[in-house]
Amino acid sequence: MASGGIVHLVGAGPGDPGLITVRGARLLRRADVIVYDRLVNPSLLAEARPDAEMVDVGKPPSRGGEHLQEEINELLIERARGGARVLRLKGGDPFLFGRGGEEAAALAEAGVSFDVVPGVTSALAGPAYAGIPATDRNLASAVRIYTGQQSRNPQPLSPTNQTSIVLMGVRTLANTVRAMLMAGWPEDTPAAVIEQATTSRQRTTTATLETIVGASAEVGIRPPAIFICGNVVGLRDSIGWLEKKPLFGHRLMVLRGETRAAELITLLDDAGAEVVHVPAVAFDGAEDWTEPDSAIERLVGFQVIAFTSVNGVDFFMSRLLDSGRDARSLAAARIAAIGPATAAALNRHGLNADLVPGRFTTGALADAIASESEQGDTVLLPRGNLADDALPAALREHGLEPTPIVVYRTLPGPSLAERAKAAMERGIDAVLLTSPSTARNLVEALGDDRSLLDGIPVISAGPTTSRGAENVGLRVAQEATEHTADGLVDAALAWAGSN
Numbered sequence: 001m002a003s004g005g006i007v008h009l010v011g012a013g014p015g016d017p018g019l020i021t022v023r024g025a026r027l028l029r030r031a032d033v034i035v036y037d038r039l040v041n042p043s044l045l046a047e048a049r050p051d052a053e054m055v056d057v058g059k060p061p062s063r064g065g066e067h068l069q070e071e072i073n074e075l076l077i078e079r080a081r082g083g084a085r086v087l088r089l090k091g092g093d094p095f096l097f098g099r100g101g102e103e104a105a106a107l108a109e110a111g112v113s114f115d116v117v118p119g120v121t122s123a124l125a126g127p128a129y130a131g132i133p134a135t136d137r138n139l140a141s142a143v144r145i146y147t148g149q150q151s152r153n154p155q156p157l158s159p160t161n162q163t164s165i166v167l168m169g170v171r172t173l174a175n176t177v178r179a180m181l182m183a184g185w186p187e188d189t190p191a192a193v194i195e196q197a198t199t200s201r202q203r204t205t206t207a208t209l210e211t212i213v214g215a216s217a218e219v220g221i222r223p224p225a226i227f228i229c230g231n232v233v234g235l236r237d238s239i240g241w242l243e244k245k246p247l248f249g250h251r252l253m254v255l256r257g258e259t260r261a262a263e264l265i266t267l268l269d270d271a272g273a274e275v276v277h278v279p280a281v282a283f284d285g286a287e288d289w290t291e292p293d294s295a296i297e298r299l300v301g302f303q304v305i306a307f308t309s310v311n312g313v314d315f316f317m318s319r320l321l322d323s324g325r326d327a328r329s330l331a332a333a334r335i336a337a338i339g340p341a342t343a344a345a346l347n348r349h350g351l352n353a354d355l356v357p358g359r360f361t362t363g364a365l366a367d368a369i370a371s372e373s374e375q376g377d378t379v380l381l382p383r384g385n386l387a388d389d390a391l392p393a394a395l396r397e398h399g400l401e402p403t404p405i406v407v408y409r410t411l412p413g414p415s416l417a418e419r420a421k422a423a424m425e426r427g428i429d430a431v432l433l434t435s436p437s438t439a440r441n442l443v444e445a446l447g448d449d450r451s452l453l454d455g456i457p458v459i460s461a462g463p464t465t466s467r468g469a470e471n472v473g474l475r476v477a478q479e480a481t482e483h484t485a486d487g488l489v490d491a492a493l494a495w496a497g498s499n
């Protein structure tokens with residue numbers, strides 16, 4: 001028996017990274033070794049630990065031989081015996097045409113611990129994303145899922161009240177259709193081919209059993225695709241939903257810090273976009289705390305404390321707590337926040353901003369502070385290492401005395417270059433940028449491969465971000481009018497509407 005090692009045979013779902021199970025995702029984040037297939041979405045792989053060993057065993061179907069499968073089995077056994085927590089990640093469900101059963105048998109025979117995490121199969125999720133339920137009380141009371149690989153093709157079911165779903169069937173579609181017609185399926189039975197199901201590239205071709213081969217040839221269908229036939233296919237006309245979403249068909253790369261992306265991704269997802277999240281920046285506390293600590297010791301000396309970012313709030317407050325103080329030490333000062341996100345961050349620390357300007361710009365913030373201050377008032381500005389002199393300069397012009405302190409640093413995100421390259425190789429329709437530093441980090445990380453970005457439009461969170469993007473040679477196609485997640489989604493919608 002292996003010493004501590006284990007293999008989890010996990011279904012990755014059909015393509016949409018949101019369709020992995022909760023248990024699968026949890027194991028993915030913990031695994032030491034990840035052995036994955038061709039159909040697994042790279043966005044899922046980005047969830048792995050940065051130091052996890054990643055093994056791509058994707059085999060083009062033409063080359064998939066017994067030999068390779070044996071090598072995979074050996075790899076799983078060997079790593080598990082070495083004590084590793086191994087995740088064997090397979091497209092869809094591991095036990096449906098995924099050879100997961102064979103791998104489990106090999107592990108059992110070798111005495112290696114393993115378990116199985118079923119997945120959402122493309123056979124059912126693909127039709128669901130195309131608006132086709134596999135069964136219906138009036139139209140289909142049975143479903144057969146079978147492989148289109150000819151040698152194993154079974155006799156088609158008798159046609160009454162059935163749904164027929166064929167995987168791996170692009171090449172043999174004409175044969176499958178002929179066999180079904182011979183088995184008595186009516187020529188006018190609704191039929192559909194769904195390619196790249198549950199992704200932004202999903203394409204559904206509908207016809208009848210008689211015309212589906214011609215229709216498929218006409219649009220040039222390519223694997224991976226699902227062939228589905230039966231009266232349920234007709235329901236797509238009324239319940240098709242994915243294509244109606246405003247951002248459907250767009251694969252958007254979101255470059256944003258790990259901690260801040262969740263809201264934006266949820267909104268984009270709701271709008272039907274396929275989101276590839278590449279954390280472009282990471283944040284860490286200041287390198288040198290001398291100035292912040294001295295400011296914290298004389299907080300009563302500041303009339304105003306102005307925050308210009310969520311990170312500024314979070315890192316300042318945690319340093320304040322670490323020093324043995326708490327929010328009460330801010331009682332004497334007026335607190336300003338540049339916008340609603342920063343104000344919400346203050347709320348989380350039990351503070352209400354006294355001032356939030358109507359527009360989220362440094363100029364507006366300086367004006368708002370000045371209008372409620374007296375000449376010579378002191379303003380503490382906790383911020384990041386990349387902040388420029390615009391706000392202090394504007395405050396000085398108003399006759400105020402700003403004290404900028406650096407409480408956090410912006411660093412490049414983990415494996416930024418590899419993740420961005422993997423995303424762009426699959427095809428990205430637009431890049432969403434939320435700060436000038438993300439633009440710069442991306443271009444610097446790509447280095448000689450920066451030409452991969454050529455021609456990819458940028459959707460930017462605001463004028464400062466746009467300038468930063470253009471400075472490093474990117475093309476801004478759309479700019480948000482409001483520097484919030486909603487504002488950025490509106491900009492994406494406007495961009496999609498004009499494309």
Ligand code: SAH
Pocket residue numbers: 014015039090091092093094095096097098120121122123126166167168169194195196197198199223224225226
């Ligand atoms: N275990 C997988 C199936 C593996 S067989 C599952 O449960 O989904 C590979 C076949 O699955 C492909 O030839 C294709 O028919 C189908 N398939 C997998 N993902 C697909 C997708 N995103 N869109 C369309 N078909 C898909």
